[in-house]
């Protein structure tokens with residue numbers, strides 16, 4: 001579905017990502033984990049075509065992605081950030097927007113918006129303004145908006161990190177259910193191994209812009225790695 005070969009990203013003379021190889025198969029949820037500043041969000045930005053790599057090549061659905069990424073490819077992905085970034089309009093309109101742009105008929109839009117708001121437990125907020133939502137509600141609406149367009153690849157960049165522990169736990173459980181039913185092809189960035197363990201099939205550990213280990217989350221915890229990696233994972237192994 002998505003592949004990256006030998007990605008290097010340099011900004012202001014600093015090498016932020018070093019020789020990253022990455023692949024994502026249909027239906028997989030792959031996690032990117034690592035401490036603050038390890039390059040997780042930078043890698044997500046490159047994989048989601050928000051930044052061009054300094055060198056290396058991306059492939060999307062088997063085709064090399066050109067430097068100027070066409071709208072036809074951009075429209076096949078959705079991104080949810082740590083901050084919900086909802087538009088200053090109603091909840092319904094926020095979720096409907098991407099479907100309107102894609103030219104879906106009105107009835108179909110209503111069905112889909114209602115379905116996804118229901119899946120994320122916020123259908124009762126449909127008529128409310130996005131501005132009036134709590135952080136947890138807003139993030140649920142953002143996820144509904146992303147799933148509604150049925151993206152070929154979904155990118156989630158620390159979607160829970162602005163939420164308090166119980167809110168985060170509830171949303172993680174609901175998201176896991178949605179993943180199970182949709183098999184959405186996803187890249188999830190988190191610095192919390194619990195998110196990775198609950199939601200992903202495979203994870204890459206980043207340290208100083210490099211992938212230093214990868215595998216199923218349970219294996220990553222069991223196996224021994226470089227000292228720095230083990231020190232990072234030790235926080236989550238209790």
Ligand SMILES: Nc1ncnc2c1ncn2[C@@H]1O[C@H](COP(=O)(O)OP(=O)(O)OP(=O)(O)O)[C@@H](O)[C@H]1O
Pocket residue numbers: 011012014016034035036037038039040041042043191
């Ligand atoms: N546009 C940029 N210009 C210069 N430096 C950047 C840029 N974007 C990121 N960096 C630097 O690259 C490094 C990796 O940042 P990144 O945000 O990718 O890490 P992260 O693992 O997602 O961290 P966090 O968990 O704190 O969000 C940091 O040192 C950051 O300052």
